[in-house]
Amino acid sequence: MNRRDFHRLGTKALGALVKLTVALPAAAFLLNPLRKASPAGADAPVFEGLVPLSQLKVGVPQSFGVVRDQVDAWVKYPKEPAGSVWLVRQPDGAEPPVIAYSAECPHLGCAINLAGDAKSFICPCHTSAFALDGTPQNHVPPRPMDRLDVELSDDADPEVRVRFQRFRTLAEEKIPLA
Numbered sequence: 001m002n003r004r005d006f007h008r009l010g011t012k013a014l015g016a017l018v019k020l021t022v023a024l025p026a027a028a029f030l031l032n033p034l035r036k037a038s039p040a041g042a043d044a045p046v047f048e049g050l051v052p053l054s055q056l057k058v059g060v061p062q063s064f065g066v067v068r069d070q071v072d073a074w075v076k077y078p079k080e081p082a083g084s085v086w087l088v089r090q091p092d093g094a095e096p097p098v099i100a101y102s103a104e105c106p107h108l109g110c111a112i113n114l115a116g117d118a119k120s121f122i123c124p125c126h127t128s129a130f131a132l133d134g135t136p137q138n139h140v141p142p143r144p145m146d147r148l149d150v151e152l153s154d155d156a157d158p159e160v161r162v163r164f165q166r167f168r169t170l171a172e173e174k175i176p177l178a
C-alpha cells in the first residue's frame with residue numbers, strides 16, 4: 001500500500017465514522033420504546049386502588065394522594081405523585097358507596113382543602129368554596145368540584161379504586177385533559 005492508498009483509506013474510514021456518529025443516535029431515537037404507539041386505550045386513565053373501604057368514615061371527607069408511573073417523550077418516572085383526591089363515604093346502601101372528587105380546583109388548579117369545621121371545601125388561592133357534595137358556594141369557581149369515577153374491588157373489605165384524571169381549569173364544562 002502506497003502513501004496515496006493509505007491516505008484514501010484513512011479518509012474513507014473517517015467518513016464512515018462521521019456517518020456512524022450521526023446514524024447511531026438517530027437510530028436510538030427511532031427505536032426508543034417510549035416512542036412506540038400505545039395499544040388502543042392504553043393511555044386512558046385507569047382505576048387506582050387508594051384505600052380499603054373500612055378505613056373511610058361515613059360523611060367525613062378524607063384526602064388521598066395518587067401516585068403513578070409518569071411517562072414523557074423520553075423518560076419513564078416510576079411512582080411520581082400525580083395529584084390527590086377527596087373521598088367521601090356514603091351511608092350504607094347508598095349508590096355509589098363512595099364519592100371521589102379531584103382535589104384540583106376548577107378555578108386555576110390550586111389544591112382544595114377541607115374547611116376548618118369539616119363541613120365544606122375551600123381553596124386558599126382565590127377563596128373558591130364548595131359544599132361537601134362539590135357544589136360551588138360562591139361565584140369564584142366556574143363549575144362544581146370534579147367528580148371522578150369510583151369502583152370497589154371484590155375483596156371482603158373492598159378496596160376503593162378511583163379513575164384519576166385532570167380537567168381543564170376555568171371552563172364551565174368538565175373537559176378532560178389528555
Ligand code: FES
Nearest residue numbers: 105107108123126
Ligand atoms: S385556584 Fe382555587 S380559587 Fe383560584
